[in-house]
Amino acid sequence: MPNLTRRSFGLLAGASAASLAMPHYARAQGKPRAVVIGGGSGGGTAARYLAKDAGEDLDVTLIEANARYTTCYFSNLYLGGFRDFESINHGYERLASNYGITVVNAFADMIDREAQEVVLADGSRVPYDRLVVAPGIDIIYDSVPGYSEEAAQIMPHSWKAGPQTQILKSKLDAIEDGQQIVMVAPPNPYRCPPGPYERVSMFAHVLKNKGYTNSKIIVLDPKPSFSKQALFQEGWEKHYPGMIEWYGPDVHGGIVSVDPATGAVETDLDTFTGSLVNVIPAQKAGMIATKAGLSNDSGFCPIDPYSMRSKMDDKIFVIGDACIAGDMPKSGFSANSQAKVAAMAIRGDLLDARVFPAKYSNTCWSLIDTNDGVKVGAQYAPTDEKIASTSSFVSQTGEDAALRQATYEESIGWYNGITADIFGS
CATH class of the missing domain: 3.50.50.60 (FAD/NAD(P)-binding domain)
Incomplete structure (x- = not known):
């Protein structure tokens, strides 16, 4: 019962x-x-x-x-x-x-x-x-050839927070200098559009703070572009120069298979091997x-x-x-x-x-490095066809450090506010 x-x-x-x-x-x-x-x-x-x-x-x-x-x-x-x-x-x-x-x-x-x-x-x-x-969401495991619910214990998706998040954290903390991280990003539509790229930033932040200079992060993306791309790539170049390589489908050609036993991700371009492989498959309701x-x-x-x-x-x-x-x-x-x-x-x-x-709104904040926060958001209204954007905003490249820090602090206030709104204060 x-x-x-x-x-x-x-x-x-x-x-x-x-x-x-x-x-x-x-x-x-x-x-x-x-x-x-x-x-x-x-x-x-x-x-x-x-x-x-x-x-x-x-x-x-x-x-x-x-x-x-x-x-x-x-x-x-x-x-x-x-x-x-x-x-x-x-x-x-x-x-x-x-x-x-x-x-x-x-x-x-x-x-x-x-x-x-x-x-x-x-x-x-x-x-x-x-x-x-x-x-x-539910994860569509077989949208990535070779991936499965069992494989997720070795190549965590961590797109449902909880134990999967802890598995990913333990694997990240175990990375040694010179070892590689590979992410297979998800296709549209998926939960939290900027999320994979904030995650890449946090991977890089951990490696940088450990003084690792020989590790790389490879991102294999099925999408030709992604949310806040200019902001993330500007931040990666500023904070983590040479550490992150992002490949769109026009470069890697598609994911052929993943192998949890070897940590290999085979694409039409090449086979990439990671000591940590973060596979984020397609999703459904x-x-x-x-x-x-x-x-x-x-x-x-x-x-x-x-x-x-x-x-x-x-x-x-x-x-x-x-x-x-x-x-x-x-x-x-x-x-x-x-x-x-x-x-x-x-x-x-x-x-x-x-x-x-009805009125709707959304903002998504992302942290690129310490006190370097960015955001994107919009207001929405219903129409007969869909919920439609009526106005929008996004952080700009080249913003000064004080503004980025204020954006990060704003995100902390939002988190505290929304969790109180959901679970009661």
């Missing part, structure tokens, strides 16, 4: 011993029920805003397999030695104690859309009137979204830009990395922004609360 935080669900009256092993959780009496699957930036925010703004009028349940959540954003700063691991981990205690949210630490196995119930791994069923699906029929051929989930409502089921909302969000990137900030729109729409559905026009 799943661990229940704050309060327990009621079991159906007269349940037999057999049914107690596979309980069906009863609907809250007299209250509409909103259920959220996934406790990350999107799901945690949605649960909190549903409970915070609806008060006692709405029964809110958050289903999350893990008792603690590790943020992907700022995990690169952990790799670079700027933060410790605990600082990017967060629990759900305040969501339960301060907002009355029922937190169920269990794996959501499937969604019974006809019955409007979430089926947990032990067979338990959680009914909903409205459902928020925020499962994040979290498995439960696909199982529920909420995704399309792209692997991600189409939504109504005005509300984040699934185009496959009007009682379900899909937010965060799993959804097709038009011009919005897949990021923690985006998920947090989308969650607030979805929560407002759900309160409108269930409580006849006022619904205001």
Whole structure:
């Protein structure tokens, strides 16, 4: 039976011993029920805003397999030695104690859309009137020939933060001078567009701080260009001259295979071998979204830009990395922004609360070296076709050190603010 935080669900009256092993959780009496699957930036925010703004009028349940959540954003700063691991981990205690949210630490196995119930791994069923699906991404392991879930223990992707992040950190810390790092970057679309290149910067920062002058970092990219490219390449030349080599597909020709046993990455151009190989494959919406029929051929989930409502089921909302969000990137900030729109729409559905026009925003910060922070962001509005960018900004090459330091400090303030917004302060 799943661990229940704050309060327990009621079991159906007269349940037999057999049914107690596979309980069906009863609907809250007299209250509409909103259920959220996934406790990350999107799901945690949605649960909190549903409970915070609806008060006692709405029964809110958050289903999350893990008792603690590790943020992907700022995990690169952990790799670079700027933060410790605990600082990017967060629990759900305040969501339960301060907002009355029922937190169920269990794996959501499937969604019974006809019955409007979430089926947990032990067979338990959680009914909903409205459902928020925020499962994040799943890794498409076989998108890189030779790669697999087992290979990820040797060639970590670390694109789902947690144990994978710690594996990557231990391998990075074990690098010796003269040994090579190879990254296989992901194809579009993927979580956190600038993330691989901030990670490369943190790899280089660690090597430089150890005084290594004979190690190289090879980036094999399936994309011809990447987010903040001019900023990163300017920073790499300034801070890590000669250490980082980036190859686009027109140079390497494509990834033929990877071999975890030898650390080899074969391309049409050459075979590159690393003592640390970071493979970041293609991605798709979290498995439960696909199982529920909420995704399309792209692997991600189409939504109504005005509300984040699934185009496959009007009682379900899909937010965060799993959804097709038009011009919005897949990021923690985006998920947090989308969650607030979805929560407002759900309160409108269930409580006849006022619904205001949707507005979305995003900013992605990246650290290149100590106090050298850059950012990119935009404001967005819904249209009939998609969530569209209405204005945007990006750091400029050649900025002075004081501005870059201010940008980095701004990112620290944002991290503290958004994690409080998601998990409660």
